[in-house]
Amino acid sequence: MGLLKPNDEDFMREAMREAEKAFExxxxxxxxxxxCDNHVIARTHNLTEQLKDVTAHAEMQAFTAASDYLxxxxxxxxxxxxxxEPCTMCAGASYWTRIGRIVYGSKDEKRGYSLFNDNIMHPSxxxxxxxxxxxxxxxxxxxxxxxx
Numbered sequence: 001m002g003l004l005k006p007n008d009e010d011f012m013r014e015a016m017r018e019a020e021k022a023f024e025x026x027x028x029x030x031x032x033x034x035x036c037d038n039h040v041i042a043r044t045h046n047l048t049e050q051l052k053d054v055t056a057h058a059e060m061q062a063f064t065a066a067s068d069y070l071x072x073x074x075x076x077x078x079x080x081x082x083x084x085e086p087c088t089m090c091a092g093a094s095y096w097t098r099i100g101r102i103v104y105g106s107k108d109e110k111r112g113y114s115l116f117n118d119n120i121m122h123p124s125x126x127x128x129x130x131x132x133x134x135x136x137x138x139x140x141x142x143x144x145x146x147x148x
Contacts, residue, residue, distance in 0.1 A: 006038055008081070008103050008128065008131045009131060009132060011033060011035050011040070011079070011081045011103070012081050012083070012103065012105060012131045012132045013132065014031075014033045014040055014043065014081065015031040015032055015033045015081040015082060015083050015105070016031060016083055016105075016132060016135055016136065016139070017031065017043075018031025018032060018033065018043055018044060018045040018058065018083075019031030019045060019058075019083045019136065019139055020139065021045050022045035022046045022047075022058070023139060023142075023143055025045075025049070025050060026049060027045065027046040027047060027048065027049050027050065028046050028048070028140070028143060029045070029046070029083070029139045029140060029143050030045060030046045030057065030058045030082065030083050030084045030140075031043075031044070031045040031046075031058055031082070031083050032044050032045070032058035032059050032061070032062040032080060032081065032082040032083070033062065033080075033081050034062045034063075034065070034066040034075065034078050034079065034080050034081075034099075035078060035079045035081065036066070036070070036075075036077055036078045036079075037077070041065075041066050041069045041070065041078070042061075042062045042063075042065035042066040042069060043062075043065075044058050044061035044062045044065060045058050045061070046058050047061060055089065057086075057087065057089065057090050058082060058083075059080060059082055059086050059090035059093065059094065060089070060090060060093055062080060062082075063075070063080075063093055063094070063097050063099075066078060067097070073096075073097065074097060074098045075097040075098060075099040075100070076098045076099070076100050076124070077100055078099055078100055078101075079099070079100060079101040079102070079103060080094065080099050080101070080102045080103070081103045081104075081131075082102070082103075082104045082105070083104070083105040083106070083132070083136040083139070084104060084105060084106055084108050084112075084136060084140065085104045085105075085106065085107050085108040085112035085113065085114065085129065086102065086104065086108075086112070086113050087108065087111045087112065087113060088111075088113045088116050088117060088120060090113070091113035091117075091120040091121055092120055094121060094122065094125065095120060095121060095122045095125075098122050098124065098125070099122070099125055100124070100125065100126065101125065101126045101127070101128065102121070102125060102126075102127050102128070103127075103128045103129075103131050104127075104128075104129050104131070105129075105130070105131055105132050105133045105135070105136030105137075106130075106133040106134075106136040106137040106140065107129065107130075107133070
């Protein structure tokens with residue numbers, strides 16, 4: 001019996017580990033990984049507070065790290081796993097990277113891209129949602145409960 005091929009839940013668990021790192025740093029707990037050929041090539045989390053940069057979302061950090069790793073601005077052969085539905089900024093950036101697929105956990109009911117413009121993704125990008133959505137939502141709820 002050979003090695004099992006990782007699946008969406010396995011890679012989303014990696015993104016959840018990144019979200020937990022953000023939680024520990026008092027950042028909104030969103031984590032992301034980018035996978036190419038079944039290998040994680042970028043792992044990041046929100047850094048908006050630490051960097052004092054409103055654009056330092058997990059996805060934006062992941063796009064930069066993956067592009068640097070591959071030496072290319074295009075990520076057509078890659079999959080972004082992110083614990084929360086991308087906002088319009090991150091969805092727009094994903095368009096320019098031409099990322100092949102985006103897999104996200106919980107829906108962002110207030111700022112998710114699908115609320116504003118469901119067609120913002122590149123036409124060739126495949127989107128899969130609700131992977132470990134409950135775990136992602138629970139971590140976010142715990143973070144905001146701690147803030148109140």
